[in-house]
Amino acid sequence: MDEQRRRIDVRLANEAWESLMSAHASLMQVFAAEQMWEEISMREYDVLYTLAKHGAPVRMSEVQSGVLLSQPALSRMIDRLAQRGLVAREPDPVDGRAVRLSLTEEGARIQREVGRAHAKSVARQLDAALTPEEMRQLRHLASRLAAR
Secondary structure: OOOOOOOOOHHHHHHHHHHHHHHHHHHHHHHHOOHHHOOOOHHHHHHHHHHHHHOOOEEHHHHHOOOOOOHHHHHHHHHHHHHOOOEEEEEOOOOOOOEEEEEOHHHHHHHHHHHHHHHHHHHHHHHHHOOHHHHHHHHHHHHHHHHO
């Protein structure tokens, strides 16, 4: 049967969504309670991690696509991170009205240190609940959802 024409199971889709959101909320509570967030908050780390993934200066819109913050909230956070010397701003060579953002050495150091601790925490939590094959399945399914 054509994928477009198949009947959508609304109840199943919403139960799957609720399970995904519940798992996310539960894990975020566990991660938030850990000691790694002394120098930087989880949301600030998310911004630093997004910048680190890009590896080169990027526009604010590119950071925005990788974090769960509104544009005004992200702008304020970038201001605070820049004042603390963790994020650098430079003019965009293509568009003089725009700026490009990157990590400073200190921002990269904090991102790496917190990132190592956070990665170990994620691994502990997922390993306690899932087999390696289930983690591969989760990665695959989440990637498919993110690609839509």
